[in-house]
Amino acid sequence: MKFSILIPVYNVESFLSRCLDSILVQKIQSYEVILVNDGSTDSSGSICDQYVKKYPQLFNVIHKKNAGVFSARRTGLVHAKGEYICFLDSDDYWAPNYLEELDAELAKQNPDVIIFGHYLVGDNHRLLETSHPSLPEGLYEKDSKHMVYATLLKDTSLNTLWCKCIRRALFDIDRDYSSMYHVTMGEDLLESLPILDKAETIKIIHTPLYNYYQNEGSATQTKLKIRTMNSTATVLQELEIYALKWDCSQYDLHQRQGLSVVFIIKQLVLHRFGKFSYSGEERSQIIARLQQDDFKQFIQRYDPSVAPLSLRLCFISFRKKWYAFFQLLLISFGSLYYCKKHWLPIRKGNKA
Incomplete structure (x- = not known):
């Protein structure tokens, strides 16, 4: 067969x-x-x-x-x-x-x-x-x-x-x-x-x-869960084992691992408001998970210079353990995103 x-x-x-x-x-x-x-x-x-x-x-x-x-x-x-x-x-x-x-x-x-x-x-x-x-x-x-x-x-x-x-x-x-x-x-x-x-x-x-x-009639957004973060960490650690075995670029490996953190930060920013918004407790759990050794290493080794300014600031604040400032950045960027997506179109429509 x-x-x-x-x-x-x-x-x-x-x-x-x-x-x-x-x-x-x-x-x-x-x-x-x-x-x-x-x-x-x-x-x-x-x-x-x-x-x-x-x-x-x-x-x-x-x-x-x-x-x-x-x-x-x-x-x-x-x-x-x-x-x-x-x-x-x-x-x-x-x-x-x-x-x-x-x-x-x-x-x-x-x-x-x-x-x-x-x-x-x-x-x-x-x-x-x-x-x-x-x-x-x-x-x-x-x-x-x-x-x-x-x-x-x-x-x-x-x-x-x-x-x-x-x-x-x-x-x-x-x-x-x-x-x-x-x-x-x-x-x-x-x-x-x-x-x-x-x-x-x-x-x-x-x-x-x-x-x-891709089911066009269903919501494509889902809230980030701790178990998803655990899955991501397991996969990226296994990827590192093979990348070392294959003598691949360490820089590329670290960027790939860091992108998982970029995704998480974007989730926290983009879902500050609305149906998929996170409660204060959920945000605290996600940030606490980022402080654990595996994600902490991903953050330390990632080169944020290739990322937009907003993400660079998030990485720098997290590396320096300015967690309150990190939270403030998430609130600020989330509010800006919400206004840009929801408030500005209404203003433009009223002017028309």
């Missing part, structure tokens, strides 16, 4: 059939689909059972207690039999030529990993954006693999598992990842690191083969 397709499933009854039907239209038939129902509370589990009943030669389902996407993927890997592993999120769907294109690329150069492009799509298949790996197309091996590793530090175009076709032999099936099941953000990068480390040949293609769905 050529391909094992792993699909974690959790409460996606509105999208699951579209996802699974996009597999059934593929011309290549040498595959198995492993559905891991991660404790869904809607009809997703029943939909999985229906596809297994209708296509028993292609579909398998595993029903388990909810433990997150990381755990669901590891469960699927244990049961996979294909030579190559493909990942598909259950609210997304494939291009009709997905397996055909991958099969052709594997026949050409037999790479260990293929990394490909994707479409960002909205409701009714509306195309929002086309993206691809930031590296040039081609085969990366031996010394040129360093370009792949360097890119991992500079951008996120190689992070996701669903943009990769991976030789199953690269997965350490027996490794116990349970200590990392708390990771709810960045788990794709966390799982990609050992794979790209072991791969001898990595093929980059820009062809979009995957449709990543």
Whole structure:
């Protein structure tokens, strides 16, 4: 069997059939689909059972207690039999030529990993954006693999598992990842690191083969949580281990780690008011988490000279432990942002 397709499933009854039907239209038939129902509370589990009943030669389902996407993927890997592993999120769907294109690329150069492009799509298949790996197309091996590793530090175009076709032999099936099941953000990068480390040949293609769905009707903003910060710290510490092993630029590593703090500061500034605003207690918890050793190190090593003045001031105040001034900056910048976004448009409208 050529391909094992792993699909974690959790409460996606509105999208699951579209996802699974996009597999059934593929011309290549040498595959198995492993559905891991991660404790869904809607009809997703029943939909999985229906596809297994209708296509028993292609579909398998595993029903388990909810433990997150990381755990669901590891469960699927244990049961996979294909030579190559493909990942598909259950609210997304494939291009009709997905397996055909991958099969052709594997026949050409037999790479260990293929990394490909994707479409960002909205409701009714509306195309929002086309993206691809930031590296040039081609085969990366031996010394040129360093370009792949360097890119991992500079951008996120190689992070996701669903943009990769991976030789199953690269997965350490027996490794116990349970200590990392708390990771709810960045788990794709966390799982990609050992794979790209072991791969001898990595093929980059820009062809979009995957449709990543963005629900335009739902709120895209969510409040930052401490568990998300913990996940980020775990992933960035693991990234540092591999960056040192690969002899990557320390500056690029520190900038990548520092960007996580930039994101957190922006969250605190942008959500000073409104639906997603943070309570005083929530802000205090986030700032206290930033003072712990891992994030403190990210802050100390980041070069803020490349950031806007507002962020530079935030970094300087935090480094010098001027926490009251840091809070004042957040209030000031948050108020300015709110006025610019909400008050100025009203003033302009009244003048018109």
